Structures are given as C-alpha cells and as structure tokens.
Amino acid sequence: MQRQIQITCRNIWKVFGPNPEEFMERHNGKPSPEAFKAEGYIGAVQDVSFDVYTGEILIIMGLSGSGKSTIIRCITRLNDPTSGEMDYEGKDLLKATPQELIELRRHKMGMVFQNFGLLPHRDVLSNVAFPLEVQGIDLATRNARAQEMVDLVGLGGRESYFPRELSGGQQQRVGIARSLAVEPDIWFLDEPFSALDPLIRAEMQDEFIRLQQMLKKTIVFITHDFEEATKLADRIGIMKDGRMVQLDTAEELVLNPADDYVAEFARNAPRERIVSVGAIMEDLNGTAGSAEHALDAKAKIGEVAERVLNSSVPLPVAGEDGAIIGMLSRERITKALFGKQDQ
C-alpha cells in the first residue's frame, strides 16, 4: 500500500552561531563535527531527511540537546532551517510567505508545548478560544467550539479558571484543547508530558490515546521516554547530536538497532509488548506442525510467552491466511525477551 506523504524533509540543517549561512557555505554545506567545535557553532540539526505519512504517529526521541525540538521548530517554521528542503503536502514550506505561514498555522498545524505556553492573563475558555479569536471568528461561535474542546479534554466546569490556578496536568489539557480547537491536520507535541509527575503522565498518555482514536490525526511527537514512545508510536526516529540515526518501527529498533546508541535506548524497552512472533520465528525446515495450536504471527511475544515456554517443542506459527509459515522455540523467545546479552 502506497502511503500518502504529508511532510517531506530533505537534508535539513539548522546551525546556531554568529553567521550560520556563511559557515555552511565555507564548509560546502557539510561541516564536520570538528569544524563545529573549532568555530563555536552549534549544529542543532544536521542533514536530517525523513517523511511523515498522513495519519501516522511519528515519535522523535533522543537525549537532551540532540535536536528534537529544533527539527519540529523547523517544520513549523518557528525557526528557519539554515539549509535543506521541506514540503508540506507537496508545497515548498520554506518559500511560504508570512501570510501563507499564518494561514498554515491557523488551519493545518497545531502544537502543544512542553511548558504549556498558556496566556497567563486569560482564563481556560479564552485560552482555548484564542486561535479562533485571532482568525476573527465571532465570540459566540468560538466560545461554543472552545467549550467543546474543554469538555473533550475533561476540563468542563473549569472554564473560568486562570492558568495559575490549575495543576500541571490540567494546564497541559488546556494546551491540548487549544491546539485542537482549529482542527489541525497535523499535530506537533514537544514533550507534552515531561513536565508532569508520573501518575498524571500515565493518565495523560491514556487520554492522548483516547483522543487520537477519536481524531486520527497525523502526529509528530517528541519524548524522552522509550516506553511512552512504544505505547504510542507507529514509527520512532532516534536522534543523536543533530542527526537522525534511525527511523523505524519500534520492533525494528529493538531487533536491529543501527548502533549502540539506539540499542541503549531500546535496552529497557518492554520487548514483550513490542516484538511480534513473526519477527523472530525460525524457518520451518521441514517439520510441519498442526495448525490447531499455531501462534498468530502478528501476536506480540508477551502474549504467547507462557505457551511457548511451557512447551517442550517449538510451536508452529500461522500467517494471516492461517497457513503455517514458521515456528518458535523456547530458546528463541527467551533470547528475544531478554535481549542479546549472550551474543
């Protein structure tokens, strides 16, 4: 199935320093890490290319300072990339005029900020209605729409509270409601839950999944937390020192990390929930099991672990059409569950 591409990024660089353009030119558009160091420039994003497909949840991860925020700030044009190309639905984002950019932000893009970015002088309802207000929508309509959003995120009854009277989790709900008020096509979330304490965080993640199931938007989501990522993501991109090291499904990251850095991220991942039977099964090499007890190739290994571990012989694995396509042994699943320490 050909998936539709919503955003394309090609060779994006974002360099901070006194004169980034000149610096890039001097190094033929590809400065080396040594050049950055020697001249005191910061390569926040370096030569990053990727696509965002319509309707997917793409999660970007990486250590602090690896350039995650910068890359989405480039896409939203809060920062202009130093070089590279970006398309939004086939149109060149970098050539957008200020007016087009405002239109884009008013109707297509929504963003949730790590520190909420609420307006302190407005109450909940008028914070949520703010994006509609700047579009010139009249008071009654925008309040009705804002009320809908406030109810959606479960803050009904607190419309007249001011941000400082709300808890962190509640403030972030306001941020989410605000970003959804204009029904954006693509939704950016920059570590939306990292300022929250763990309990509220789990609650907000569930809330987020609920919202996504209702709204089905394209989402670009930044997080530090691999577990959070595996819970939510279709694909995960790992960034390191401004570069996109690997962009793949969680399963691929766990099973085939591109390097030690990625492996380190994946180390504490809940493998039983990520890895599917099909990905680790071995070939049949002759022995045909009965289809009756076959495992589903798409099942996560956590679901079948008990059966496999309790069986002295490898269990057959069935594909989508019910035909046996492989088998899974006790040794194999143990290794998959506990990582590759023995290799």
Added chain:
Amino acid sequence: MSAGVSEPDRNGLVGRFLARGSLPLQMLAVAAVALALSSVMDWAWDWPKEWVIPIKLWISDFFRWLDKEATLGLFTVKQLTRTLSWVLKQPLIWTEQLLWKGAKPYEFLPVMWIAISLAVGIVASRLRGQNFAMIVVAVLLGVVVIDSLPFILLSLTKALKIAPWMEAQAFTGISQIPADMLDAVMTSKKLKHIPWIAVVLGFGVFGHWVGGWRLAGAVVLSMSYLAVTGLWRESMKTFSLVAVAVPFSALLGLSLGVWVTRSKRAAKIITPIFDLMQATPHLAYLVPVVVMFGAGQVPALIATVIFAMPPMARCTILAIQTVPSDIVESGRMSGCTERQLLWKVILPSSQKTLLLGLNQVIMQTLAMVVIASLVGAQGLGHKLLFSLQQLKLGFATMQGMAIVLMAVVLDRLTQAYANRASVHEHHEAAGFVQRHIHIIVFFAILAVSIIASFYLRDVSILPRKHLLVDNRDALELDKVIKAVTFFLIDYIRPPRDFITVYMLIPMRDLYHSMPWSLIVGVIAVVGYRLGGWTLAALTTGLMLFVILAAGNWEFASTTFYFVSSALVFCVAIGVPIGILSARSERVAKAVMFMCDLLQTFPSFIYLLPAIMLFRVGELAIIFAIIPYASVPAIRYTYLGLKRIPAVTIEAATANGCTSFQRLWKVELPVALPEVMLGVNQTIMMALAMTAITALIGGQDLGQEIYRALPTSDAGRGVMAGLGIASLGIIADRLIGAWAAKRKEALGIS
C-alpha cells in the same frame, strides 16, 4: 627566592600598587606627567580661552533660528510648536475644568461629549461587542467634531495667531444640545468642578479595589490632608498636569519601546539617546522647551512628557524581551499576525512589568511637574518654590508635606494595582452589581456629592474659615521651626564649621587647583585599562568636547566637588546601614521601607530640611543631596551582601573567621562590585540633585542651567545640562566596566 630581589612581592598592598601594569601606579605616573607638563606649559593647566569653541552660541542661534525662521515646507516650525501646544492644551483644559476650575456649560461641551461617547461605547459593546462599539463611538464623535468644526478651527487659528476665515457657529447645533439642556435646568451661570469629597472618596474607592480597606483608609486620610489645609486647589492643579502628562508619556514610551524591539537600527539610535536622557537632570529639559514653547503650563507639560518617557520605554523593552519564549511561540502557532502577537500575547502577558513602568512614569511626572514650577507650572510646586524663596518655612513644610503625601498615594495605588493586575483568579459567577461594586459606589458618591454641593459649599471646596489647618497655623509652625533651628544652631555650628573648614574648603581648593590635563589624563588611563580604546575615547571625548571646549570647566569642577563631598557622606552612611540590614531581617524591613519612601519623594522636597538647618550655601547643598542619594548605596550594599552564596560564608566560618573578619575579608570583597554599582547610582542621583540645589546657590553646572532659564539662553542651559549628563556617563561607564571585570574575576555574574 630564586627570582631575586627585583621581583616585587605581588601579594602585599604596596607590592601590588607598585607592580608593573598596576592601575594605581599608572594613574600616578600620568598625574605626575600632567603636573610636570602643566607647571611648564600654561595651557595644560588652565584651558586657554582661545580653545573654547562657541558651542553655546551656536546652540542658542540654532534654537533662535528654529523659533523664528525655520520652516518645514508648508508651515514654519513655530506654527508646528504652536499647534502642538494647542493639541496638548485641550486635554489639560478639560482636566482642569473637572478638577478645580469649573466652567460654563458651553465650555464643558468637550468633556460632556467624551463622557457621553464613553457611556454609549460601553453600552454598545455590552450589546454587540467591541467592533460595533468602536464604530458607534467613531460615528458619534465624527458627527460632533464635524458639527463643531468651526469652533475647533477658530480656537486653533487663535492659537496660531492667524486671522480666522470663518464665523464660529455650529453647522446644525447638534453638538450644543447637552449644553443647552444643562443651561435650561441650571440656576447659576457656571458649573462647579468635581467636589473635593468626591475626589478624595474616589481615590479611596480605587484604593479599596486594588488594596483593601487599609490602603483605602490611608489614601483617604492623605488626600483629606490636601483639603483641610487649604491646598486643595493647588493640589488639583498639580494633579491635572500629572493626569494629562502620564498618558502621553506612557503611550510615547510604549511605542518607542516597541519600536526598539522591532528594529535593530532603532535600537542603535534610541538606546544611547535614552542613556543620555536619563543622565540629564530635570532642569535641563526646561531650557530648550522654554525657548521653543515659552513659559507656562503647556511647556511644563511638554518637558514633563519628554522627561518621564524613558522609564516606560525601558520597561516596555524589558517586558517584551522577558516574555517566556513558550508563550510567544504558542502565540505564533495559534496563527497570530505580528500585530496580534504584540497586542494579544506579548504585552498582556507582561502586564506587570508594564505597570511598574507606568508607576515610574507617574512618579517621574510628579517630580517634574513640581520642578516645572520654575517655568510657570502652577500648583503645589509653585507654592513651595515661592515659600522657599521667601523663607516661609512653615508654609513650605505644609506644602512639602502635601507633595509628599500625593507622591506616596500615587505610588502606593499604582503599585497595588500592578500587583493586583497580575493576580488572575476566577470568581464564582456574581451579579452585575457585585462585579461592578466599586464603580457603582464611585458614581453614587459622585452624584450625591455633586447634588449636595449645590446646597453646601463645603462639599465642593472647603472655605478658608472651615479649614482644620490654616495660614495662622502655618505661621505658628514657621515660628516653631525657626525656634528649633535657633536652638539647634549651637549644636550644628561646631560640626558644620569643622566639616566646612577641614573637609569642604580643602577639597574645593584641591579640585579647583587641579590642572585639566591631569584629570583628563587619569580618566583616559582608567578608561583604557578598564574598557580599551573605545571607553577611553568616550570618556575623554565627553570631558574635552562637552565640558572643556564649552568653557564649563570651572562649573563642572564645582559640581564634581559637591557630588564627591556628598558621596563621602552617602557611602559613610549608606554602606554601614546596608551591612546592618543584611545582618538582621528586622532592620532590613524597616530600612527598605524607608528607602522606598525616600525614593517616592520628588527630589525638590529634599531642599526643605537642608534650608531649615543650613539656610543656603554649600553645606546646605550637600546636605540636600545626602538623603536623596544615599538610598542606592544602602540598597546595593544590602543586596550585594545578601547575594553572596551561602557556601562562601560557611567556608569562611569553618575556617575560623570571627564575625568581623568574615565581613571584612570575605563578604565585603565579594560584594564590592555590587556596592560599587550602588555608588554609581548614588553618583547619578547626586548629579541630578545638584541641578535642583541650584535654587540654594552654588557656582556649578546646575546653577548655569538655572540662570539660563529666565533669559531663555538655550546654549548655556543645554551645554550645562549635557555637562552634568557627561559627568554621569563617565562615572557610570568607568564604574560599570570595573564592576563587570571584578565580577568576572570573582566568578559571579
């Protein structure tokens, strides 16, 4: 010791002093060279007459030319200034009518129409929203203005001194209707101003709204003082000027501030101008304004607006730059245009800083309005000036007290408002009356008191015989003050004579006998060592071209003498108080309260105690400077000590320092850069004050400005003002550079 004896001990005081490359040694060397040079060459000692450039003449000529001949194509500069005066004068007239003058019904028309359109606007916005309200008000005002255009033009042509080309008669008379109606129901010819009771209670209601009963009570008491001492009318004259100047200043400052943050070029041009403006004393603003606009209320207003504007601009810049980037970016992502971003996101979310700017504008405005009495501004300042000149100290005390109370009231109200405005809290749904209780109460008071004032004169303004404190009391007070000072003189005289003979006179003689080349040389060396060629060029340039070349050396060295003598006292008083406050929270609280209070007083007030104790003369001048300029020395010392990291102090204690050793060897050296910044502020304030102490004598730059006023000698006043500003800037840059270096060395920033 392998290095031998030639290596000086770099740790000892003497060693460091004599070390090659040490600043004091270099200063000494330069001073010695300059002394030697000037003992041979006369020109190096006294700035030769032939070297004086006639800058003052040029400036005077320039202003004369602006005033008499300059044109801007269609009209002359003179016409422009007259139009400007006219425009500024209108709101002043309206405010004065309301607050103390009263007026005939027809004269009240503008005020009535403004009130009507406000009311209509509020109703319209309740009914149909803001945009609708704006259209309604615009239409209403448009009709009225067009209808009364003949009157407006007549008034303007009168102001411009050109012959009117039209009969003044309203086209249809719509605009006259409210006045006709009033006229019909009125028995007397003239409408009275707002009764004093309404103003006092109005302040009280506002006080209650922003700060509860305590503030309301304090405000009502303070404002009542103005009424019961018979100073009501004068107070309202002053207040009218403040009320009109503040919005202009604030708006001007706001727009300039916004502009600076928008354009790099604007920032480059405007920031140094602000620096210059803030270093220039109040008095210096008056001279060019008098030349261009003449004397009177409006010129006072103009000088005030210009003088009070920079703090607002600075606060605006600060406010815009310190908005959290998250908030700005969320505004952008919400799809704001640049303008929406500014008005709906940035400015409202930094409301508190902006309101503190407004507070500063109000305080500066009041200070300036008081001083502007020198160019004919009416009101309390005018009265106080008169009393001081006549040495009527009883009256002066009463009037000074009125100014102080007014300052404190305005300060506390705006501060309470600023703090309140940032408190955003939801309120359970309340009825209309509950939500608007304060405004309703105010209008009720207004209505009742206006009606009552028809029957009871006391409600409108207290007649002389009903005053609690009247002229006789002032005379009594005068006698008491004179008796007390007469009694005190025996105790004052010995220290006064001692200080004068052993400190002031030698210091003055020293400054006056110093060759200019020595001073300039030392400044150049210090500037170079602290900030390289740019700083050296700036400081010596200011010295050479603004002071020496203008022929102001004598005056400048007198100013310098006043400032440095006062500085000695300020530091001797301020630093120990700062240290004491840092030691005890209780002391700190009391001291900071006093500091706040002292800073709210308009600088003019400080003349009063000085005159009481020392009459006129140099010691009186220095004594007037001290309380005003000590505040930063106290504050910065306190803050500097408070900001020392706890580990540093703990380490010192662990090393077995006694309390005194700790202070002397650890805390003070670490806090020294901060203390020096306080000293810097002290110098700036002392300089500003010397311009005001010109009223009680001295042969300094301030006196030059003062003398330039009555003769409208623009060049003389401007160059003296710039001279004071230059001294300030030189001190500021040198000390600033030193403190920055020292902080870096200490690893604090």
